[in-house]
Amino acid sequence: MTAAPCDDAGAATGDWNxxxxxxxxxxxxxxxxxxxxxxxxxxxxxxxxxxCGPGNSTELLTRxxxxxxxxxxxxxxxxxxxxxxxxxxxxxxxxDIARWRPPAPADLIFANATLHFLPDHRKLIRTLLDSLNxxxxxxxQMPNNTHELSHAAMRMVAADGPWADRLVPVAKSxxxxxxxxxxxxxxxxxxxxxxxxxxxxxxxLDGPDGVVEWFAGSGLRPxxxxxxxxxxxxxxxxxxxxxxxxxxxxxxxxxxLRYPRLFFVLHK
Numbered sequence: 493m494t495a496a497p498c499d500d501a502g503a504a505t506g507d508w509n510x511x512x513x514x515x516x517x518x519x520x521x522x523x524x525x526x527x528x529x530x531x532x533x534x535x536x537x538x539x540x541x542x543x544c545g546p547g548n549s550t551e552l553l554t555r556x557x558x559x560x561x562x563x564x565x566x567x568x569x570x571x572x573x574x575x576x577x578x579x580x581x582x583x584x585x586x587x588d589i590a591r592w593r594p595p596a597p598a599d600l601i602f603a604n605a606t607l608h609f610l611p612d613h614r615k616l617i618r619t620l621l622d623s624l625n626x627x628x629x630x631x632x633q634m635p636n637n638t639h640e641l642s643h644a645a646m647r648m649v650a651a652d653g654p655w656a657d658r659l660v661p662v663a664k665s666x667x668x669x670x671x672x673x674x675x676x677x678x679x680x681x682x683x684x685x686x687x688x689x690x691x692x693x694x695x696x697l698d699g700p701d702g703v704v705e706w707f708a709g710s711g712l713r714p715x716x717x718x719x720x721x722x723x724x725x726x727x728x729x730x731x732x733x734x735x736x737x738x739x740x741x742x743x744x745x746x747x748x749l750r751y752p753r754l755f756f757v758l759h760k
Contacts, residue, residue: 543606
């Protein structure tokens with residue numbers, strides 16, 4: 493859906509940490525804005541925001557589609573508490589989007605940075621298409637950074653420590669996002685149109701610590717959730733060292749984090 497990276501990012505409870513996630517709220521919300529900008533305005537009565545997190549994307553939807561009923565869906569109590577306080581005009585439901593199905597036909601299903609956590613997201617999207625009203629849309633954004641240095645370093649640290657027996661299976665099970673043509677070929681026969689694109693964002697961060705903070709609230713969670721607090725500190729120290737080698741500092745001290753994201757809007 494992230495220095496105190498040893499705050500465990502929810503590792504003790506298994507829940508998401510909205511404070512870590514929102515440390516980079518502007519950068520994370522930028523992708524949601526870019527996705528929403530490609531959703532043509534039309535009569536929209538019911539919207540579902542899947543994996544709504546702390547409500548930053550839900551807030552955008554309520555502002556853009558005034559008068560529509562907006563429902564945020566997330567399984568994190570922490571995230572939902574923040575979202576309800578932030579967007580009181582929306583309704584929020586606690587559920588796992590892997591199993592959730594729309595209780596009523598939707599005009600727009602919005603999924604910003606959430607479906608990539610699901611290995612069967614392609615099947616889920618096909619199911620969600622069937623739940624749309626005629627002319628409805630599904631708008632999806634997924635980080636596509638499996639092959640980036642940041643994630644290669646995670647996998648190397650996972651395989652190179654005393655926790656390898658626990659973390660290597662996690663590294664092998666992480667979902668790999670497909671190429672744009674794969675999604676186009678899959679969904680074009682089912683839709684009136686498919687708008688698909690990829691953007692590589694460049695985020696200036698405060699050295700390796702900034703990269704650790706970014707992913708402590710997102711990509712590192714599957715690893716940290718299986719570690720004790722002491723192991724988490726050791727893991728993050730090793731990860732930080734690898735990041736220092738992978739990301740040279742700029743003259744101003746920043747490092748530049750490449751962050752590719754895949755977008756598509758399906759029009760039923």
